[in-house]
Amino acid sequence: MEQNDDNRLQEFRQLKREIRMSGEFLVVGMDIAKERHHAFFGTPTGNTLLRRLVFENTKEGFEDLCFQADTLKTRHALKKVVFGMEPTADYHKPLAEYLIRQRHMVVLVGGAAVKKNRELMDGRWDKNDTKDAANVADLITQGKCLFYDFPSNNIRELRNLLSL
Secondary structure (H helix, E strand, C coil), rough: HHHHHHHHHHHHHHHHHHCCCCCCEEHHHHHCCCCCCEEEEEEECCEEEEEEEECCCCCCCCCCCCHHHHHHHHHHCCEEEEEEECCCCCCHHHHHHHHHCCCCCCECCCHHHHHHHHHHHHHCCCCCHHHHHHHHHHHHCCCEEEEECCHHHHHHHHHHHHCC
């Protein structure tokens, strides 16, 4: 697992160097909630490929998300996909674990960055799930994202016990 973590970290560092204005990435920004998530699909060059996908916080919903990403990646001749989310409680963990196990690049964006970027996007403070997903994608295209640490099972179990 450590070798896999090293590879993921190297891929993340490469992503941060290459993503700005790249024509080879599909960026999936997601707004995370308890039961349903919202996703926005775009490119670092500013093209919106799919404005809104609502999917359940279930394996079937995750599969639908991956299917949509693969379809758009193929249709628009993109080489890489990056999934990004703002961590919300523990609701993001099943999705992130699923995507990482499927060997997808997963990144996080900080809540403070999302809040500050919201006003900069269109000069308004209003908030909705579709707009937040696009906001997350925008931050990823700017390279303002964090590595998603996915530790071994033992470490995750220990963290879960400590949270109790």
